[in-house]
Amino acid sequence: DTAVSQTPKYLVTQMGNDKSIKCEQNLGHDTMYWYKQDSKKFLKIMFSYNNKELIINETVPNRFSPKSPDKAHLNLHINSLELGDSAVYFCASSQERSRYGYEQYFGPGTRLTVT
């Protein structure tokens, strides 16, 4: 059973399009996250959700919006895609927020390519 799953695994789209990436966790965790990993492998947190409340919003463009229909899902919507959005996006979850010492478990990643 996959603990944290993401769909799609690969996403190729053109500039200006709107796309979504879905994430689901079956670990019963209370907190979920979205990360962006650039071509140099640098991991940057974008959002985290705890009990359906946004608790971190790093300096990401407002074209990116997280949506959490329930505790087990955190989807990422991206509007007006730009070339610089090309990256691997990881979803993660933890039992509670990592600031309380809980490790995060990551999904397999979604490689987004904007042409």
Next chain:
Amino acid sequence: AQKVTQAQTEISVVEKEDVTLDCVYETRDTTYYLFWYKQPPSGELVFLIRRNSFDEQNEISGRYSWNFQKSTSSFNFTITASQVVDSAVYFCALSEAYGNNDMRFGAGTRLTVKP
């Protein structure tokens, strides 16, 4: 602000050599948590270990060992008798109990183990 430095960008060793990956962190909090993650060529991020700031005991898990030293703000990771399957990017990460960022990652160290 929290900061994690992994000064070694890339390391290359021959199989069966021992290798140490360095991690130095900065924080003003007295309560914090340190993590190591592995990202093999397949791309997923795998949790390896968590250590809290009050526990300086070193840990050994098979060929892996971790050395946490608060005096030098370091949390180094040693692989003994390295194997080709250890080839991956290894990330060190920090969470502060009173910080805003749930987890901040270092830039990663790419380890290549040659047969």
